[in-house]
Amino acid sequence: MTVCIIAAVLLGILCGRFIISPALLPFIQGSAEWFLAIMLFVVGLDLGRTGNLVRQIKALPKAVLSIPFLIAVGSIGGALLINVLLGLHPLEAAAVASGFGWYSLSGVLIAETYDVSLGALAFLANVFREIIAIVLIPIVAARLGHLPAVAPGGATTMDVTLPIISKHTSAQVTLIAFYSGVTLTLLVPVILPLILRWAALV
Amino acid sequence: MVLLFAALVLGLCVGRWPQFPQQLHAWAGRAASAALLLMLFAMGVRIGADPVTMANIPDLGSKALLLALGAVAGSVLAVDAGVMLFRKLRREGGRS
Numbered sequence: 001m002t003v004c005i006i007a008a009v010l011l012g013i014l015c016g017r018f019i020i021s022p023a024l025l026p027f028i029q030g031s032a033e034w035f036l037a038i039m040l041f042v043v044g045l046d047l048g049r050t051g052n053l054v055r056q057i058k059a060l061p062k063a064v065l066s067i068p069f070l071i072a073v074g075s076i077g078g079a080l081l082i083n084v085l086l087g088l089h090p091l092e093a094a095a096v097a098s099g100f101g102w103y104s105l106s107g108v109l110i111a112e113t114y115d116v117s118l119g120a121l122a123f124l125a126n127v128f129r130e131i132i133a134i135v136l137i138p139i140v141a142a143r144l145g146h147l148p149a150v151a152p153g154g155a156t157t158m159d160v161t162l163p164i165i166s167k168h169t170s171a172q173v174t175l176i177a178f179y180s181g182v183t184l185t186l187l188v189p190v191i192l193p194l195i196l197r198w199a200a201l202v
Numbered sequence: 203m204v205l206l207f208a209a210l211v212l213g214l215c216v217g218r219w220p221q222f223p224q225q226l227h228a229w230a231g232r233a234a235s236a237a238l239l240l241m242l243f244a245m246g247v248r249i250g251a252d253p254v255t256m257a258n259i260p261d262l263g264s265k266a267l268l269l270a271l272g273a274v275a276g277s278v279l280a281v282d283a284g285v286m287l288f289r290k291l292r293r294e295g296g297r298s
């Protein structure tokens with residue numbers, strides 16, 4: 001699937017550069033929003049079916065439930081600190097970081113509703129986040145402990161990086177990672193448009 | 203934006219319906235994969251058609267890597283600090 005994803009983006013770039021007429025761009029922009037809606041509908045469908053997991057998550061210690069929110073604050077805070085070197089507008093850096101690794105949604109959402117360049121940056125940054133997470137999860141689990149190993153994956157801990165967390169931590173931490181990934185996945189379509197709306201005003 | 207949030211909430215409601223057919227769920231998964239690829243293709247078209255973005259791709263790559271590293275480091279430190287705080291509070295709670 002990763003190869004297909006990269007191929008789809010590269011094919012799109014080539015078509016946009018050499019084949020597709022600029023007159024068609026508004027139609028393409030409009031259709032991208034419908035594709036996004038289909039994808040989010042199916043994400044919701046998957047989450048809605050996990051009824052038994054919801055009961056297990058409710059039984060977790062209350063303090064653990066704050067982990068996805070710590071990840072959200074830490075991700076945005078870390079990107080804002082690094083942004084001192086980069087010089088982007090702080091709200092733009094926050095928008096890129098608030099994809100939490102969900103590169104398809106964050107890249108397209110920013111490109112379609114705010115700015116194409118920032119959308120490309122968000123796509124790349126969140127692809128890199130997923131790759132860094134895959135490499136870093138075993139190291140963080142061994143050096144800092146099991147719970148911090150949930151953090152690098154961000155929203156991807158509900159799918160792509162969950163098997164790696166499962167392999168390097170415990171069953172309970174895997175459940176926490178799934179809960180954290182789901183919560184961050186639900187937060188992206190809420191936080192990101194808010195940051196973009198704020199950024200458009202300043 | 204309302205459309206996107208409505209799609210997510212509608213999916214959650216339909217997913218909770220116990221009689222939702224298994225076959226339709228498999229079909230929805232395939233539709234989501236196709237939608238994902240078409241959506242990324244559409245994003246690629248918009249990037250390719252934008253000369254400024256195309257000229258800045260190498261610069262975007264290094265910025266993206268640094269932002270990703272910052273976000274990962276920040277999230278790990280936040281959770282690590284949170285875990286230490288929970289443990290401290292639990293120890294203090296246990297003592298009193």
